[in-house]
Amino acid sequence: MPASKSKIAWIASFIVYFLVMHAILIGSLSDWNIIGRIRNGLGIKNSELTSYYHTLLAFHLRIDPVLRQNTLVFIGDSLIQGLCVTCVADRSVNYGIGRDTTFGVLNRIRQYRSLNHARAVILSIGINDVAIRTDDEIIHNYNDIIRMIPGGVHVIANSILPVDEKECSLSARNNERIGGLNQKILSLTREYPNCFFLNLTSELVDESANLKAEYHIGDGVHLNTVGNLVWIKAIRKKLEQVEK
Numbered sequence: 001m002p003a004s005k006s007k008i009a010w011i012a013s014f015i016v017y018f019l020v021m022h023a024i025l026i027g028s029l030s031d032w033n034i035i036g037r038i039r040n041g042l043g044i045k046n047s048e049l050t051s052y053y054h055t056l057l058a059f060h061l062r063i064d065p066v067l068r069q070n071t072l073v074f075i076g077d078s079l080i081q082g083l084c085v086t087c088v089a090d091r092s093v094n095y096g097i098g099r100d101t102t103f104g105v106l107n108r109i110r111q112y113r114s115l116n117h118a119r120a121v122i123l124s125i126g127i128n129d130v131a132i133r134t135d136d137e138i139i140h141n142y143n144d145i146i147r148m149i150p151g152g153v154h155v156i157a158n159s160i161l162p163v164d165e166k167e168c169s170l171s172a173r174n175n176e177r178i179g180g181l182n183q184k185i186l187s188l189t190r191e192y193p194n195c196f197f198l199n200l201t202s203e204l205v206d207e208s209a210n211l212k213a214e215y216h217i218g219d220g221v222h223l224n225t226v227g228n229l230v231w232i233k234a235i236r237k238k239l240e241q242v243e244k
Contacts, residue, residue, distance in 0.1 A: 161221075
């Protein structure tokens, strides 16, 4: 009988342990970033963190340790990657990676030690998230990104740029949703005294609220030289306002 009671007690303890661990795991997996960390820890590649992503990140990490103080740091996806950042300020660095997402930025931003002495961070990310994440997931990641940036460094969070829906191949990239996301990003930046929102939408759209054809390369998403000049001028102006 004692042995039987001991066995029952052991089984009961195991069941309680299993249920507790199951509850913890379910709670954890509701966080996309925890999923990513678990996948990375197990050596499972995330489809967003491509070989191209890792190659460019390796280049960035060779540059980052030698950046001088008060460098303007640009972080984002292909829209940033295609921007002439030295046209905004001579002492600038471009950490744009094509096809990047909020998850990708969150994965790499903590590795940029130069942020501790940056002049400011120019952040533009989110357009590639809209096809794979909910608004809440995007804003959750965006919030974590901002929290990774030192509180004494100004952050200019750019609005997700509008698209030309007539040319854009992904239906998830629509201006109604992008506009809603931008309102949420604006609200988020107001929670941080070092963050400022730059809304470029009105300067880029036509009368139908689409990205003007003369501002993109033909795919409805990526800005051409003329479009980038509009963006560059807007960033310069915002920097002047922030640094007064």
